Amino acid sequence: MPREAQYLAVAEVLRARILSGEWEIGERLPSRARLAVEYEVGRNVLQRAMNRLIIDGLLEGRAGSGTYVRTPRERLRLVRSRLRHRREGSRPVPDRRERGRADAWDSHSQVRVPAPEPIAERLAISPGDLCVNTHYEFLADGQPVQLSESWEPLAITGETPIVLPEMGPLAGKGVVERMRSIGVVISRVVEVPRPARATQVQANLLGISVGDLVLQIERTIFDADGRPVETADMVIPDVRREVVYEFGVDRP
Incomplete structure (x- = not known):
């Protein structure tokens, strides 16, 4: 699978899990390393997928702490x-x-x-x-x-x-x-x-x-x-x- 399509596919799977409520608002997601193993992709692919969801406003990164489900903001x-x-x-x-x-x-x-x-x-x-x-x-x-x-x-x-x-x-x-x-x-x-x-x-x-x-x-x-x-x-x-x-x- 092309790398570009790979990270987008991972982002969509993560998006679906977040929107389904698997992780509550404010809850910390598993580490990038763990998710990379789960999806059988490289860490760079997983990082790009999570960055995509951060840009979309679903996740937020906290320095030294990890990545969390973000409180929805009204546009x-x-x-x-x-x-x-x-x-x-x-x-x-x-x-x-x-x-x-x-x-x-x-x-x-x-x-x-x-x-x-x-x-x-x-x-x-x-x-x-x-x-x-x-x-x-x-x-x-x-x-x-x-x-x-x-x-x-x-x-x-x-x-x-x-x-x-x-x-x-x-x-x-x-x-x-x-x-x-x-x-x-x-x-x-x-x-x-x-x-x-x-x-x-x-x-x-x-x-x-x-x-x-x-x-x-x-x-x-x-x-x-x-x-x-x-x-x-x-x-x-x-x-x-x-x-x-x-x-x-x-x-x-």
């Missing part, structure tokens, strides 16, 4: 829609269909940060051009549910009252409203979602494990002339959030 809904983009910027906007909506956030902005090459490409500026860089951490009921890093060209917002997204007369109003106040009309938002694994920094901030599945959303906001005015990278832990994209239908 909260995050709605992304065209209507929402008309009014949102870097901060999530509450939606009555969402469960556990973000109700608090921390932010930190830096001015005159040179744009790294990938960011400069997304903003159609030159590498090293100065930007305002803002980091966000969003909480729902005290639990971290999303990270975001935003970049705005200083050539657009510099010397204006909206240069800092979370300070000034339009603090926290979002990119669309802030840009409108200086005569920049937003016409479209482009999002590129990609699955990824949590880095050490992301895991620390989100309270998850390194390597846990996350959804990274690369978002860029354009004005009516097609000029990028802001780009952001959002990180959403898969174990905590399900992301729903909603699209309206144009009527003839």
Whole structure:
């Protein structure tokens, strides 16, 4: 049997045993060595199978103790829609269909940060051009549910009252409203979602494990002339959030 299929098969058997209640929530599973012997597979195969179930939220590893059946966590809904983009910027906007909506956030902005090459490409500026860089951490009921890093060209917002997204007369109003106040009309938002694994920094901030599945959303906001005015990278832990994209239908 191919190694890839082998570890997935073992994961599915373990999943069935867990869901059947063979091991209670909080109970320690047999050692990896014992399970490897039981399934007649190598320890690496068994390790990959258990890692799969840890990522899926069924198991949790405890350093120096072993692997335990994890208490189920509800995945909260995050709605992304065209209507929402008309009014949102870097901060999530509450939606009555969402469960556990973000109700608090921390932010930190830096001015005159040179744009790294990938960011400069997304903003159609030159590498090293100065930007305002803002980091966000969003909480729902005290639990971290999303990270975001935003970049705005200083050539657009510099010397204006909206240069800092979370300070000034339009603090926290979002990119669309802030840009409108200086005569920049937003016409479209482009999002590129990609699955990824949590880095050490992301895991620390989100309270998850390194390597846990996350959804990274690369978002860029354009004005009516097609000029990028802001780009952001959002990180959403898969174990905590399900992301729903909603699209309206144009009527003839």
